[in-house]
Amino acid sequence: MRLHDFARDIINRARVNCYATDTSKASDPLIRPFGEFDEQKATLKSLQVSTMALCWIDANGKLVPFDSAEFNAVQKEIAALQGKIDNNSSVLEKLDAKVAELGLTEFSISKLKSQIEKLRSQINQIRAEENDSLRSKWEAVVSLGGNRGTYDALPEVIEARAKAAEKIAPIEAEIMALNAQIRSLESILSKFKR
Structure with missing residues (x-):
């Protein structure tokens, strides 16, 4: 249609x-x-x-x-x-x-924006899972008197962040594509005279 x-x-x-x-x-x-x-x-x-x-x-x-x-x-x-x-x-x-x-x-800019919000919430969920899985490592580093640099250098942290980034990359690409679609539609709509 x-x-x-x-x-x-x-x-x-x-x-x-x-x-x-x-x-x-x-x-x-x-x-x-x-x-x-x-x-x-x-x-x-x-x-x-x-x-x-x-x-x-x-x-x-x-x-x-x-x-x-x-x-x-x-x-x-x-x-x-x-x-x-x-x-x-x-x-x-x-x-x-x-x-x-x-x-x-879906003939709806609102639905496109809603899809973007769902994708952003997926990214937030992936990041939250990463943080939860590494919480014990952070607590161990802090209890031993370490700092953020020590924590960031741990192989487990580097690996977990790489896995999270790998999961997040296609979602961010989809968000960029949806934003491009919305911008192209809004660009045309901006020429509509009321």
Whole structure:
């Protein structure tokens, strides 16, 4: 499923059902612009229709405004909104293409950030396990009057840290990849005009 199809589906479900999960998904920074874009298009259509009420048609079939100042103000508003819509259409197309390029299956920046937090907690767990396994060594070094340098030089400490670093390296690489994905998506989203 493409991002724009998913976004429109989840936004419609959020509007109709008002379930918290659907509303939460619809408010995700990756999904919300699609709803805002639809609202901008609806506002434009409403302005275009209301413009008709500001005019009358002369004998030649041309629109003649009742109040040209009010008519011109509405026309400026329509032009500004049309500019936003044109820009945002392009932004959403780029966003859709970027999501497809990244191969994302979860259409949510919040979920990407949540994955990063889970990975960071795995790193913290690995470090905590390393510290727990070496606690007796630290206590032994301290009881013999040693310092941090003595502790750091112990072969057991060096080996345990190397094993922990080996476990942590792929997790950190995954975090970097997820951060790069988030930055590329947020870079596109920053061009969306509200």
